[in-house]
Amino acid sequence: MNEIKSSHTVKLPVKDGCVYNKSIEKFISHFEIVSFDVFDTLLFRKTLRPEGIFHYIECKTNDKGFAERRIKAEEIARNINFMRHKSHETTLTDIYQVLYEDFVQQTQGMERELDAERHFLRCYTKNKEIYDIARSLNKKIIAISDMYLPAETINEFLEENGIFVDEIFCSSTYYKENIYKGNGSIYPLVCRELNISPEQIVHFGDNYNSDLAQSISSGISAVHTSTVMKELLSDSRLNLDTINIIKDKNNFESNIILGLMAKRHTEGYFDKNPSIKMFGYLYSGLLMIAFIKNILEISKKENIKKILLMTRDGFVIKRVMDALGISDIDYEIFWSSRRMCLAPLLSQPSQYDLAFPILFPYRDGASYNLKNDLERLYLKVPVDFKNIEEDDYATYIDKIKNMDVFWSHVIDDERDCYLGYLEEEIGSTPLSQVAFVDVGWGLSSHQAIDALLNKEITGFYVGTREGAYATPKIHGILFQEGKPTELSNAIMSGVELVELMFSDSSPSAIRMKKDGQKYYPVLETRNAADVSRDWYVHEIHHYMMDFISDISPYFSIMSADTLKDMSAESMFNIITNATSNEQEVLGEIPHAREVGHSNFLPISNWWRMEKPHVEPADEPQDNSPDPQAGWTQAEKDSFALYGRILPRSEKIGRQVLNPIVGKNRADWLIKTWNRNKRKIKSYMK
Template identity: 30%
Template structure:
């Protein structure tokens, strides 16, 4: 039922009761027991599994204390039955429950209507947590003027209908004077109906999640069940119920947003140790990274979005090796060809040679026989790039060069050269650095978040800004290449992907206390991406069938992101 229908239905009743968990309050995690996983991760006791001991303690307490007159156990009784090594974890559980519970704003609208209409509000729940703890959480969440009925206090359950009967008796009302709002079919509807109480069922985030995303539920229940995964899926389930998603927003929210947050949390921790003054986010990957960091830090640190396209990195490198490279490797040849094609207009004007009419061998020969000419062009282009950097007014003495990944450190090398005479230290920060035995890693100062491999084409697609490849730039601005049709299609998809990624960042800030000092697992984020890649649905294949991405430095070689899907 929607809110309007619920408000119309309860308008004729003076007494309105609400379920608490998954109705008035929602958890940021997918399942309540996932909080035990978080406690176990943060307060590991050797090889022991707190979640397992905690669940077994509840079962033991039920066996020991429940009988005909006592249908519910208390929080204290549960911890009386737990292994002695976990007694002190009682305080952790209360702390984490409080951290993970938030008001369900869509239902709070109905609650506020009841208060404004001066209805008698009753809150009723099958819950072992102490009354004072739940009352405090409710009040902090903006709920007031209620009477609270808990199974742990009255020793009676909603499930058996006995707690509903207790409410009727204590309020001295008949069942036709009260209406109940809740999310559980059996506990909130069937059990209330057995004693004549009308119920209004809402759909919980979890039930919608289970029905709309069974593959993700299976992934959480049977494959990966760590806290970071539960948090990501819990936020997704809430947002999906509250606002819904378009297809591409969902991709951004689940596959892009979490890895961005994880990477930026690490970046902030590491950069603090390195005493970083300015953050340079590299186009085009840095587009969403900068926006996300500005949100996380509330614009309190200095960030810049800069261009270091690989084609310009190559075209400005006048310190290249001038030895005869007629027997060079494929990678070296590609560099020379990129260099040649970048300066095609200058070559035609100064040397009267049309590069487009030369074959590959002739282009390499041209490069090798006109070295000084190309050296002069590279110096001029490098000076133009330095003018561009100077226009950004970077004033710090130690800057972070932020990119998602690198193979050759091409962009960082360009910035290092440009800043070498200004005594500005450059430290590279990457989500991952790919192994390349031709690159001397010791010649660059850099930090790596994770060496766990991830699907590079998909990762690039998720964070590449909706702007064309760069042709050239100077202090006056950026000059783009013509937009090919593949980029146009990518732009349309990315507008919504970007929105989904920032929605995740905003929800993370909203639902996670002290978000900068938390640690969203990079491994969990990448595993979620891999789960999507390995289990595509029919609609996934349809939506990605027209998505292409250019993986070469000149941005001419467009390929499908997941060619294996279409074999």
């Protein structure tokens, strides 16, 4: 028997003072040669499927239809070889001779594909550890691959990723003899070439037939390994429904996104806090790039030159745009808040119907005091001020609406300062080429700015709800004016999750002030409840920026519509079909619907998991008796939420528990209590 030696050695990693993975070392020690499959075993591509490489080339070169032609060319090349050599194996040269007639195009095309392969290939760490153990034992290491690439090229790819094998056996070398792993014929050839018996070889590979069944049939021991993508797609800690929604798209964008996610997954990225990480990395990152990509495409069509990112949501949008290296449009932060936009309208009686219901909202069972409201809104209280107090909301609003002179006195200076700030930020850019960007929903702030400027300005929003302010220049990226209905209803039922993605830890702006020639925001003091939310916001933004860093090289060649569709379906799924861990972890994050105020409750207080009901068109009228006839509204609400009418004791318990632990945890506590209570009663009998 020939003496087999290896020229490459490595030092084994050490954990807790022990040599890493003794069981693998013991297993490998019984063999003289350790053999590996290459693609999806020693190396993996950062794409969902191997064809993702072709989609990447198509998008990068703007060669429409290239991916489909490349796939077809390989199929034809394999068929030609089968007719000639009774072999379905082929080579890269054969494929490109089918794809192009011109020799220069063939050469350039092959170089382009090899560059793309090199860009996406990475070492599969899990199997590299087996390789390292084999090296430490001074075993001879070989690679066996069914691949159309030349053995020399495969060797280059391996060495570029820190893997050095002693010999490579590739089907592209032997395809004319119909020798490859798939039919098992390459394994006896390996034994003959190495002058060694099958019992002295162990083979590792991911393909059940060619790497496991065929090698075992040849007398070679084999280990069936997993793949990076299989591990991601089977990780039950993650929301696999969302992952499969993206997987089933099978386009360039889905290939890249899941390929990058799989790379992170195999590195252990999702091992701790998987739900928060997936929410930040995938949901938040995908929505953010879909939003920005659509803004850029529409801006180009409509000749928008400057976009103003409204605070506080604008801070994270700017951070992402900076990271993506956006340079084809001017963008900057624009200090804003609902209070800042709407308060100046108090000097315009024609806008009272917009401003008053938002600035002075109805509060169930409350009395109304103008002095308190002025202080709440940070408006100055005149020295000779005569307070107004009312128990009836309609009477209160009627009275304060009939105070034109008072409101002009109170707000004129602030209004003039705000208009000056608007003018400075817009600068010399024509209003027709300016756009505002915010997360969206009712758009009262945008409506107020249009009223102040007496002009319709372009706006970009994640979505606008049914009944929202609308003009031809307003764009809801995922949904607009509540359409499509099912998506709009779903997102509005879990809107706190979207707002969490765009949250920022900076204070809310009250108004602008001018100091010399510069404008500055007057900021609201943040309360403890608002600050306590920062922990979650920073964590989610950190994972989102990981996604942005990963996706940045591909962002410019991605499709706005494709990203929008994937993000819409992903958001619909998490809101209506979250995993139990997503419900628990995300549902416990504190949220305030009135930004800057202390009315903080867990997100689960509002987030409803039920899929929104959409009335079908032209539904025949149901004339059957109402089964809830005679019920009180409270009983109807109880039945709608819980499927039964709650007893008074449980109703009180939920009122106490929901704000503290969230609806889902409250459900569990009450069910546990009821179950134990029944056991106690049964025991007492």
